[in-house]
Amino acid sequence: MAHKIAVVGDKDSVLPFKILGFNVFAAANSQIARETIDSLAERNYGVIYLTEAMAKEIPDTIKRYDAEVQPAIILIPNHKGSLNIGKGRIQENVEKAVGQNIL
Amino acid sequence: MKKGKIVKVSGPLVMAAGMEHANIQDLCYVGDMRLVGEIIEMRNDVASIQVYEETSGMGPGEPVETTGEALSVELGPGIVSQMFDGIQRPLDTFKAKTESNYLVRGVNITALDRERKWDFTATKAPGDYVETGDIVGTVQETKVIEHRVMVPHGVKGTLKTITDGAYALDDIAFTIETDNGLKELTLLQRWPVRRGRPFKKKLNPDKPMLTGQRVIDTFFPITKGGAAAVPGPFGAGKTVVQHQIAKFSDVDLVVYVGCGERGNEMTDVLNEFPELIDPNTGESLMERTILIANTSNMPVAAREASIYTGITIAEYFRDMGYNVAIMADSTSRWAEALREMSGRLEEMPGDEGYPAYLGSRIAEYYERAGRTITLGSDDREGSITAIGAVSPPGGDTSEPVTQNTLRVVKVYWALDSSLAQRRHFPSVNWLTSYSLYLSEVGTFMNDELKEDWSGMVQRSMTILQEEAELQEIVRLVGIESLSEKDRLTMVIAQSLREDYLQQNAFDEVDTYTSREKQYIILDLILSYEAEGREAMRLGAYFKEIIDGTEALRDKIARAKFISEDNLADIKAIKQEIKARIHEIVAEGGMTKNA
Numbered sequence: 001m002a003h004k005i006a007v008v009g010d011k012d013s014v015l016p017f018k019i020l021g022f023n024v025f026a027a028a029n030s031q032i033a034r035e036t037i038d039s040l041a042e043r044n045y046g047v048i049y050l051t052e053a054m055a056k057e058i059p060d061t062i063k064r065y066d067a068e069v070q071p072a073i074i075l076i077p078n079h080k081g082s083l084n085i086g087k088g089r090i091q092e093n094v095e096k097a098v099g100q101n102i103l
Numbered sequence: 104m105k106k107g108k109i110v111k112v113s114g115p116l117v118m119a120a121g122m123e124h125a126n127i128q129d130l131c132y133v134g135d136m137r138l139v140g141e142i143i144e145m146r147n148d149v150a151s152i153q154v155y156e157e158t159s160g161m162g163p164g165e166p167v168e169t170t171g172e173a174l175s176v177e178l179g180p181g182i183v184s185q186m187f188d189g190i191q192r193p194l195d196t197f198k199a200k201t202e203s204n205y206l207v208r209g210v211n212i213t214a215l216d217r218e219r220k221w222d223f224t225a226t227k228a229p230g231d232y233v234e235t236g237d238i239v240g241t242v243q244e245t246k247v248i249e250h251r252v253m254v255p256h257g258v259k260g261t262l263k264t265i266t267d268g269a270y271a272l273d274d275i276a277f278t279i280e281t282d283n284g285l286k287e288l289t290l291l292q293r294w295p296v297r298r299g300r301p302f303k304k305k306l307n308p309d310k311p312m313l314t315g316q317r318v319i320d321t322f323f324p325i326t327k328g329g330a331a332a333v334p335g336p337f338g339a340g341k342t343v344v345q346h347q348i349a350k351f352s353d354v355d356l357v358v359y360v361g362c363g364e365r366g367n368e369m370t371d372v373l374n375e376f377p378e379l380i381d382p383n384t385g386e387s388l389m390e391r392t393i394l395i396a397n398t399s400n401m402p403v404a405a406r407e408a409s410i411y412t413g414i415t416i417a418e419y420f421r422d423m424g425y426n427v428a429i430m431a432d433s434t435s436r437w438a439e440a441l442r443e444m445s446g447r448l449e450e451m452p453g454d455e456g457y458p459a460y461l462g463s464r465i466a467e468y469y470e471r472a473g474r475t476i477t478l479g480s481d482d483r484e485g486s487i488t489a490i491g492a493v494s495p496p497g498g499d500t501s502e503p504v505t506q507n508t509l510r511v512v513k514v515y516w517a518l519d520s521s522l523a524q525r526r527h528f529p530s531v532n533w534l535t536s537y538s539l540y541l542s543e544v545g546t547f548m549n550d551e552l553k554e555d556w557s558g559m560v561q562r563s564m565t566i567l568q569e570e571a572e573l574q575e576i577v578r579l580v581g582i583e584s585l586s587e588k589d590r591l592t593m594v595i596a597q598s599l600r601e602d603y604l605q606q607n608a609f610d611e612v613d614t615y616t617s618r619e620k621q622y623i624i625l626d627l628i629l630s631y632e633a634e635g636r637e638a639m640r641l642g643a644y645f646k647e648i649i650d651g652t653e654a655l656r657d658k659i660a661r662a663k664f665i666s667e668d669n670l671a672d673i674k675a676i677k678q679e680i681k682a683r684i685h686e687i688v689a690e691g692g693m694t695k696n697a
Contacts, residue, residue, distance in 0.1 A: 038642055060644055067583050 003046025003070065008036055013051050013078035022049070030057035037061055037073070045071045051078040052085045107150065107167040109134065115154050115404040116447040119167040122150035128173045128297060134158075134165040136209035139190060141174050141408070144448060153404040153444055155190050156208045173295035176412055177214040178419040179272050180221045180242045180250045180290055183356070184389045186373070187214065189397040189405030191412050206401060220269040221290060223252070223276055227262055234259035236422060236478025239277055240267075242290065245390040247381070248356060251423040253479065254279065255292045256301065292419075296411035300418040302475040303482070310474075311544040312428065312488050315351035315382070315615035316344070317663075318531045318604045321560055321625065323538040325514045327354065327426050328474030328486035331538075332434075332508045335518025336498030339530050342368050343608050344516065345430045345492055347529070349392065350376070351615045353383050354488065355425040358393045360413040363406050363436020366398040382615055399436070406440040414471050417487045421475065424483035429472070433492040434465070438504045454503040462507040469511040513539040527605055533567050552622055559625055563599055566632070570596030587645035588636070594649065595632045602660040603628060612666050623673045624662050630677055631659060634684040641688045651687040655680055 007017040011026040018024045025040070027033035033054045038061070040048055048071045055062055055075050065073050075086030095101050107122035117133050117140060125131070125142055133140045133154050138161075144151035152167065176191045186194045188206070191214040201207040225240040233239060237254045239262065244250040260281035270276045272291045279286045294300060308328030314320055325331045335341045342364065349357045349372075361369045377389040384391070393416060397409040410431055417427045431437070438461060445458035453459040472489035476482050491512070495502045498520055500509075509515060515537050522530035538544075545557030569592050573585060582590065603624060607613040616624075635648050655676070662673045 035642065060646060064587070064644060064646075068586075 003044060005047045005049070006040050006045045006071075007049040007076075008033055008040070009049075009051030009054050009076075009078055013053075013076075014049075017049070027054060030054065034058050034061045037065075037071075041065060041068075041071050047071060048073050049076050050074070051076060052083040053078050053080070055085060056083065107148075107169075109161065109163050109165045109167060110149065111163065112158055112161050113447045114443070115158060115402060116444060117152045117154050117158060117161070117167070118149055119152060120149050122167065122169065123148035125150055125169040126171075128295075130170045130172050130174050132168045132170070134161045134167070136161070137168075137211070138209055140167075140404075142169070143444070151448055153407070154402075155405040155408065156206065156402055173297065174408060174411075175293040175295045176415050178292045178294055178416070179215055180244050181215040181219060181272070182393055182416060182419075183245050183248050183250075184392060186369075186394040186396055187412065188401065189395065189407075189409030189412060191395075194396065215272055215291065217272050220271050221250075222268075223270050223290065224267050225265045225277070227265060229262050229264055231262045232260070233262055233279065234478075234480055237480055238423070239265060246386045247384045247390045248425075252276070252290055253292075253422060255288065256294075256478075258286055258288070260286070294415055294419065296408065296415045299471045300415065300422060302422070302477050304476040306474045306476065306484070307543075308474040308486065308540070309543040309547060311540070311547055312426075313351075313353040313618060314348045315617065316347055316529060317606055317616050317621055317624075318529055318533065319348075319516065320616075320618070321603075321621055322533055322564060323514060323516055323531065323536050324540055324544040325488060325490070325538065326474075326540045326543060327488055328472065329514060329540055330469045330472045330489045330491075330512040331514035331516060332491050332493055332505070332512045333516045333518060334493040334495055334500050334505045334508075335530070336495070336520045339498075339518035339520050339523045340528055341492040341494065341518060342432055344518070344529050344531075345432045345490065346372065346375075347608050347614070348428065348490060349430050350379055350388055351382065352428050352488075353426075354428040356391050356393070356417075356420050356427045357388075358395065358413045358417045358427065358429040360395045360397075360409055360429065360431045362395075362397055362409050362431055362433060363399050363440065364432055366396075366400065368432070369394065369396045369398060382617075403440045403443050406437055407444065410434070410437050410468055414468060414487070414489070418471065421485035421487050422477045422479075422483075424477060424485045426486045426488070428488040428490065431489070431491045433494045434468075434508065435492075435494040435504050438465070457503050461503060462510065465504070465507045466511045469508070527600070528608065529606060531604075533564070533604065534571055548618070552618070554622065554626075556622065559622075559629055562629060563603075563625060566592060566596050567599060587639060590645050591632070591635050591639065591648070595628065595635075598628050598631070598656065598659060602663065606663070610664070612664050616663065617667055620663075620667060620670060620673070623670060624659075627659050627662060627673065627676055627680070631655070631680050634680055638684050638688045643684075643688050647687055647690075648684065652680070652683055655683055 006023045007014045008025045014024045025036050052075050107119040110120045111118040127142050127145050129142045131140045138154050138156040140152040140154035142150045143153050221242045223240050227239045233254050238251045240252045242250040260279045263278045263280045265277035275287045276290050308326035310327050311324045312327045333341050349359050377387050379388045381388050395409050395413045397406045417429045420427045442457050472487045474486040477485050493505050495505045517532045517535040518530045519532035548556040573589050658676050665672050
C-alpha cells in the first residue's frame, strides 16, 4: 500500500519540497502543527518531515508517534540551520537498536 | 420397647443387631450413655446407626433403643438469636448444664426453652375455618422478627378456642375441631429434618437479594430464592464473603451454619453480630440471625445433620412468609462427613472416595432453596436463598464437591488466591465467576433505578475483559506498544478494579454499599471513560487526559469511602469530570507553551 509523504513546518522552509512532489503543510504555530500532524496520521501518511524548530515546541506529539509504525516523523533542519535534534534522535534510535553508538 | 444390642463400633458408626422393629432414619439412643443416633442403613435385623456424639468407650453388648421417630427439629418461638449444634441443642444452655466448654456426652436437653412464656396475639377468632399453614396468631420473638404461629401440617378445621395471653411452649394455645376430633395445639411444632417442608407452588426467583457487596450486586447478583456457591482455596476469603452477606443482605432472617470450620469463626460471629446494626431494620444483627455450629472438633455425624437442621429451620420461617438466607460454611466439610460415614459403611466409593450419592445429596439440599407460595389460604410468598462455601483442596475446582454444586446452583463466585495475594478483596474473580440471574436482575434494576443499569454492567464487564486481553500484550511487549485508546481502557479497567470491585470489609463505610451508591460510583467511572474517549476523539492526548485528571481520579477512588448520607457529594464529582475534561480539550495540550 502506497503512503503519502508530508512536510510540516514554517512556510519558508517547507515550500521548496513542493518541487519534489511532497504534500506541504505550513504551520504558523505549534498548535496548528500539532493538529496538522494528528490529522495527517489519520490520513494514511507514511512519512512526515517536520522542521526541528517546530518539533522542539511539540515533544508530546512526536513521542506519541514514536511507538507507532506509521507515520514516521523525521526531523529536518529549517532554513535557519540545524538544531541537531534530528541527528540526536537518529543516534538515539541507533543506540536503542544496536546497543551502542556506532555512528 | 424391645432393645437391640451393639455388635460393632467404628467411630461414629455403630451397628446393632436385634433391631427388626426399627425403621430407617429412626432416632435411637445408643449404649448405656444413651447417645443420640440415627439409623442410616438396615440389613435384616442389623441397623447401622450414625451417632451424633463421641463413641469412645462404647462396646458390643450395650443396648440400643429406637424412639420410632425421625430426627426432627423443634420449631417455635425462641429459635432466633440462638446458637445450636448440629442436632439443634442450644449451646448456651448446654454449657450451663454441663459446666463445660466442650460437648459432654449423653446430655438430653430440649432445643427450645420450655420455661419462657411468650406473649401470643391471636389473629383469628374462634369459629374461623383454618387449614394447614394458616397463621392463627403472632408472637413478637425479637425486635425485628414477628413469629407467626401456623397451623401444623395435616391439620384443618374450625378454630374452637383461641385467646391472647402468655404461653410457654408446652401450653395449649389454641384448639381446632378437625374431622378426626378436637386437636389441641401449642406454639411448638416438630418437623423431620430430612424432609422438605411442603409448599403450594414454586416461583421463578427474579428479585435481587442486595448484599451491599459491589462485585456481587453489580456483576454476579443473586436473587431471593436463588442458590450460590463460593468456592475458593484457603485464605481467599470465603468466610469473610459469607459473613458479609450474612450481615448486610436485605433478607428478614439469616441462618448461618458453621459446618466443620474453625471454632474461632463462629466466635467472630458471636462477637461481631450483636454489635452490628442491620442497615435495613436499624436493630442489632443478632435479632435476625440463627447460628448452627458444628465446628471442626465437634462430632462428624452431627455435621452431616447440621445442614439439614439449618435448612429446615429456614423453611419454617419461609413458610411464615419471610425471606430467609442460609449460609453454609463449608459444604466441603459436610461432604467429607458423608464420605467418612460412607467409608465406614463400606459402600462402594465414587470420585475421590466420596459416596456415589454425593451429587444427589447436594442437589437435594440446594433444591430446598427457592421462592415459593407457601401453604395456607392467604398465599404468602417466602423465599430461601442458599449460599454454600466450598473448599476445594488446593483450590482445584474440578473436584467432585465443587462440580456437583455447580451443577445445581446458578451463581458461582470464584474466589481467586492470586487476587487475594494481591490484596484484592473480595477476591471474586470477574472473569471466571458467573450469575445466571443477571438478565432478571438487570430488568429489575432498570425498573428500580430508572436507568440503563444492565447496559452499564455490560459495558464495565467488557472493559474488564478487554483489559485481560491487553494485559497479555503488555506482558509480552510492554505498555508502550499499546495504542492510546487501549491505554485508556487499561486505566478505566484499573479504576473499576481498584475503585469499584475492591471493597474493604473492615472499613466502616466501605463495608456496605447501597444500590443507589453502587449506581452512582459506577456511573462516575463510566462517565469518566465516555468523557475521556470523547476528548481523545477531539484531539486530546492520552497523557494530557491522565495528567490533567490526576486529582479527579483520586476523587473517584475515594468515592466509595463517602458515607451513604452524602451521596450528593459523589454525584457532584460527575460534573467536575465533565468540566475538567472539557478544559483539557480546550487547552489542547498547549498549556506548556501558553
